Amino acid sequence: MPSPALPGRVVDQANLIGPAAETAMVAKLAALETDTSDLVVVVTVPDLNGETIEAAGLRLGSNFGRGPNDFDNWVLMLVAPKERKARIEVGEGLEGLIPSAFAAQIIQLMLPQFKAQKYEDGLVLGVAEISKRLRSDRRRPQRLEQSEKAAG
Numbered sequence: 001m002p003s004p005a006l007p008g009r010v011v012d013q014a015n016l017i018g019p020a021a022e023t024a025m026v027a028k029l030a031a032l033e034t035d036t037s038d039l040v041v042v043v044t045v046p047d048l049n050g051e052t053i054e055a056a057g058l059r060l061g062s063n064f065g066r067g068p069n070d071f072d073n074w075v076l077m078l079v080a081p082k083e084r085k086a087r088i089e090v091g092e093g094l095e096g097l098i099p100s101a102f103a104a105q106i107i108q109l110m111l112p113q114f115k116a117q118k119y120e121d122g123l124v125l126g127v128a129e130i131s132k133r134l135r136s137d138r139r140r141p142q143r144l145e146q147s148e149k150a151a152g
Helices: 019-036 053-061 100-115 119-135 146-151
Strands: 010-012 039-044 074-080 085-090
Touching: 010 019, 019 039, 019 119, 039 119, 053 074, 053 085, 074 119, 085 100, 100 119
Parallel strands: 010 039, 039 074
Antiparallel strands: 074 085
């Protein structure tokens, strides 16, 4: 499955988010990026076309690269309702702040909303938790060390 272009902070291909909530989410993510330089993108897809959620998340995350400042500070929240899957991918620059265990906790918080078919509410909750965590650390962004860049 080819990577869709990610034209904005919210790419709702599965039509899970209403216009008002999408506008509010985009504004919140834009303010977060302005304040922290961290890029957070929410993507919903109608289905995974046989791809695993992990592979789709990595493929979509590869669209970001290391970013314009070489900080690799991005977060991708991916939801595929048909397969009942959700994934949070994190760029290397934020892995210390949003490790896999914390990403899994966010998904666990979202799941009750998803199970109740309230995808918009779950996504709003997930964005709020990610935003809160990213705003909690003011030491970033920190440029990746040259040795880390050479290895990546």
